[in-house]
Amino acid sequence: MALALEQVGVAFGGFQALAGVSLVVQPGQVMGLIGPNGAGKTTCVNVLTGFQRPTGGRVMLGGRDVSAATAHAMRRLGVARTFQAGRLFTGLDVLDNLAVTGVGLGLSRHHAEVEAIRLLDWMGLAGMQSRSAAGLPYTDERRVAIARALMGKPAFLLLDEPAAGMSEPEAADLAALIRRIATELGVGVLLIEHNVGLVLSVCAHVVVLDGGRVIEAGDRRAILSSRAVREAYLGADHEEAA
């Protein structure tokens, strides 16, 4: 069951944010989505998760056209996301952030708590259960947001700049977690990141956007050797990432 954009366009008034964008996220794989500021990465995530209706093309999930599905429907169909800002429920503790999400997905309170505890344990966050979500250190907030997105066993997880603001060791820990989510849980992950080195280290396949269009797609070698990518985006990072 794949999650895909087929020739998707998004226009905001007269401005074409995406044009003819096609990409496929496969179960159990981590795919990278990179591109300069304003390239259309978050808009892609919004379309894939039902937060933004495409004005052209189709969103497909397991061969089914889900272009008109709402964000809530997409979440129930197994497409979860995180946001650039953590967006945790700050009035709740960590366990309840996950449990409330589980209840919203149709689990009983008991089952939601059991799954939340299991997930926090799996992520090494068990000791954090009763901490308030307000005022969590930045990296913990990010990890709790990922744990919450994994409630209900989604088939796909879309991560919008999860490493923003992290140190290199923290980003390396995050990379390891993303690999485990794909390999151990079988989740298909779409990773948006400005940290190109992180994307190239984790992703078997990378799509590069610029100006709302796909300018390159392929493995690490294809991305690093692409002149279009170098010109559009990588610049000085290219040497570093190589």
Ligand SMILES: Nc1ncnc2c1ncn2[C@@H]1O[C@H](COP(=O)(O)OP(=O)(O)OP(=O)(O)O)[C@@H](O)[C@H]1O
């Ligand atoms: N709701 C909206 N109305 C009008 N324009 C929008 C809207 N959302 C996004 N845009 C524009 O669409 C373009 C793509 O934005 P998007 O946020 O998808 O890019 P991005 O690649 O995620 O950028 P960044 O890396 O800076 O987060 C930008 O020019 C942005 O200003």
